[in-house]
Amino acid sequence: MIGLIWWFAAGALIVAELFTGTFYLLMIALGLIAGGIAFVMGALAHVQIGAAALVALIAVAVLRRSRFGNWKRPNDASRDAAVNLDIGATLQVEQWRDGRARAMYRGAQWDVELAPGESEGARLYRITALDGNRLIVAAKR
Structure with a gap:
């Protein structure tokens, strides 16, 4: 039951992303999916949380450097x-x-x-x- 939290949280973030359109929530959802995969593989709780955090941080950093994450301020x-x-x-x-x-x-x-x-x-x-x-x-x- 505890392992389902990863999947429900990832699903909730994906649905929330549909309302914002910024892609950042999708990157965090990828981290939660990584935590869920770590759970399925039998990792301990601290390893699951570490995997989720690491994947989310890397995904956000990659998005930030891409053209989708570099939002310019609107022109005057x-x-x-x-x-x-x-x-x-x-x-x-x-x-x-x-x-x-x-x-x-x-x-x-x-x-x-x-x-x-x-x-x-x-x-x-x-x-x-x-x-x-x-x-x-x-x-x-």
Whole structure:
């Protein structure tokens, strides 16, 4: 009866993994399966626990180094062209006042601000980010 705990715990983690989608619970379930196999082979309790812990640690370490475990933080949406389709678009700015201007873009007047390190010398600018309702622009090269 005690040996069934390994299998029930592994099954519970596999079911829980279906709700999270991170693969880490599957790696820990692999460790529990290793503990269950050690039980079936007649190992003592401390050997079963050691096998479960060792396999789980190795599996988590391998997952962490794989492309599935290396989750990147989400990109800043204000600079992500996949989120804001205006990023990368071109607009014309007639007159600047201290790095700020008003410009016509998509049929409306927008507040425009120069990106850090950019100069007011160009006429055509590329949108690099959105900050609220302001377009952050850089000179188009």
